[in-house]
Amino acid sequence: MAKIQMKTPLVEMDGDEMTRIIWKQIKDIVIEPFVDLKTEYFDLGLKHRDETNDQVTIDAANRTNELGVAVKCATITPNAQRMTEYDLHSMWKSPNGTIRAILDGTVFRAPILVNGIKPFVSCWEKPITIARHAYGDVYRDTEFVVDGPARADLVLTYPDGRTESQTIFEYKGAGVVQGLYNTDKSIEAFASSCFQYALDTKQDLWFATKDTISKKYDGRFKEIFQKMYDEQYKDKFEAAGITYFYTLIDDAVARVMRSSGGFVWALKNYDGDVMSDMLASACGSLAMMTSVLVSPKGVYEYEAAHGTVTRHYYRYLKGEQTSTNPMATLFAWSGALRKRAQLDNLPELEAFADKLEKASIETIEEGTITGDLNNLLDKENKNVVNTEDFLKAIAAKL
Numbered sequence: 133m134a135k136i137q138m139k140t141p142l143v144e145m146d147g148d149e150m151t152r153i154i155w156k157q158i159k160d161i162v163i164e165p166f167v168d169l170k171t172e173y174f175d176l177g178l179k180h181r182d183e184t185n186d187q188v189t190i191d192a193a194n195r196t197n198e199l200g201v202a203v204k205c206a207t208i209t210p211n212a213q214r215m216t217e218y219d220l221h222s223m224w225k226s227p228n229g230t231i232r233a234i235l236d237g238t239v240f241r242a243p244i245l246v247n248g249i250k251p252f253v254s255c256w257e258k259p260i261t262i263a264r265h266a267y268g269d270v271y272r273d274t275e276f277v278v279d280g281p282a283r284a285d286l287v288l289t290y291p292d293g294r295t296e297s298q299t300i301f302e303y304k305g306a307g308v309v310q311g312l313y314n315t316d317k318s319i320e321a322f323a324s325s326c327f328q329y330a331l332d333t334k335q336d337l338w339f340a341t342k343d344t345i346s347k348k349y350d351g352r353f354k355e356i357f358q359k360m361y362d363e364q365y366k367d368k369f370e371a372a373g374i375t376y377f378y379t380l381i382d383d384a385v386a387r388v389m390r391s392s393g394g395f396v397w398a399l400k401n402y403d404g405d406v407m408s409d410m411l412a413s414a415c416g417s418l419a420m421m422t423s424v425l426v427s428p429k430g431v432y433e434y435e436a437a438h439g440t441v442t443r444h445y446y447r448y449l450k451g452e453q454t455s456t457n458p459m460a461t462l463f464a465w466s467g468a469l470r471k472r473a474q475l476d477n478l479p480e481l482e483a484f485a486d487k488l489e490k491a492s493i494e495t496i497e498e499g500t501i502t503g504d505l506n507n508l509l510d511k512e513n514k515n516v517v518n519t520e521d522f523l524k525a526i527a528a529k530l
C-alpha cells in the first residue's frame with residue numbers, strides 16, 4: 133500500500149517520561165506504517181531544555197507560529213525535586229506557559245466519548261468542549277491579610293499623574309483583601325479564539341460570567357464578546373447554522389447539567405479551571421481528554437490533557453509491564469494531522485485522521501483496553517493489555 137503523503141510538516145514537540153515512550157510507539161505502530169510523516173522535530177524533553185537554556189521551547193513555539201500546526205507531548209514542569217533528579221541549571225518554567233505566552237492562545241478541552249463509558253451525567257450524549265481563559269484574574273492576584281482596623285482603597289494612577297480612587301472597605305477588625313486585573317487585549321484574544329474554534333468545529337458557543345454582581349469587571353468580558361460577535365462573527369455563525377449565547381454562570385451550570393452536550397463553553401480563568409476538572413471527572417478520566425491551544429490568528433497546538441504519568445514511568449524503568457492509556461496523545465496526533473490536512477487540502481490525510489480515531493474508539497468499545505479503563509468500561513470479557521498491544525490492536529483495525 134502506498135503511504136499517504138503530506139505537504140507541510142507538523143511541528144513535533146517531544147516530551148518526557150512515560151508519554152515520551154508512548155509518543156514513539158504511536159508514531160511507529162499507528163502512524164508511520166500508513167503516512168509518510170513529515171515533521172520538524174523539537175526535543176522538549178527536560179534534559180534538552182536544560183542543555184539549550186530552554187531556547188528549544190521558544191524555537192518550537194516560534195516555528196509553530198510560522199507553520200500553523202503543532203503536536204506536543206506532555207513535559208515535566210520542574211520543581212525542586214526535578215532539579216536534583218535531572219541536575220538542572222535552572223528551574224525552567226512550564227513549557228505550556230511559555231508556548232501559550234508566545235502563541236497567545238486559548239486552551240480547548242473535550243472528553244473522548246466511547247460507548248460503554250457513560251458520563252456520570254446521563255443526558256450528555258455529545259462532548260462538551262471547555263474553553264478556559266488562561267490569563268489574569270485570581271491567578272495573578274495581589275492580596276493582603278488585613279490586620280485591622282484599617283481602610284482598603286483601590287487607586288488607579290495614570291501616566292500623567294492623575295489618580296482615581298474608591299474605598300473598598302473600612303475594616304473594624306482583621307480580614308482579607310484581594311486585587312485582580314485583566315486586559316482588553318487578552319479578553320479580545322480569548323473571544324476571537326472562541327468564535328474561531330466554534331466556527332471551525334461547527335458547534336454553538338456559550339459564554340457565561342457573573343456580570344449581574346461584577347457589573348464592570350465581568351461586564352467588560354460580556355461587552356467585548358458581544359461587540360466582536362456583532363461586528364465580526366454574526367454573519368459567519370448564521371451561515372454555519374450555529375449560535376452564540378451569553379448567560380449568567382449559575383444559569384449556564386444549570387443548563388449544562390440538563391443539556392445533551394455538543395457545544396463550546398467559554399469560561400473565565402477560575403470558572404474554567406474548576407469546570408474542566410468537573411467535566412473530566414464526570415466523563416471518567418484525564419487520559420480520555422483532548423486538549424488544543426488555538427491562537428487568535430488561527431495557529432493550533434494539539435496535546436494531551438494529562439501529564440507525563442511519572443508513576444508508570446518509574447515502573448517501566450524497572451522493567452515492569454505498563455498499561456498507560458495512549459488515547460489522549462493519539463488524539464493529539466490525529467487532531468494535528470486532520471488540521472494539517474484541512475489547511476493543505478489533503479482529503480486522504482484527513483480521512484486517515486478520522487479512521488485512526490474511529491479505530492481506537494472501536495478497539496475500546498470491543499473490550500481491548502488499558503488498565504485505567506477497567507473500572508469505567510461497562511462490558512463483559514474485557515481484555516486489559518499493555519500500551520503496545522493496545523496500539524497494535526488499533527493498527528490491526530486500521
Ligand code: NAP
Nearest residue numbers: 205206207208209419438439440441442443456457458504
Ligand atoms: P499525570 O502525569 O497526569 O498523572 C497522574 C496520574 O493520573 C497517574 O499517576 C495515573 O494514575 C493517571 N494517569 C494520567 N494519565 C494517564 C494515562 N494516560 N493512562 C493511565 N493513567 C493516567 O500527573 P502528575 O503525576 O501530577 O504529573 C507528572 C508530570 O507531568 C509532572 O512533572 C508535571 O509537571 C507534568 N505535567 C505536564 C503536563 C503537560 O505537559 N501538559 C500537564 C500536567 C502535568 P495511576 O498512577 O493511579 O495509574
Ligand code: MG
Nearest residue numbers: 405406408409
Ligand atoms: Mg484545576
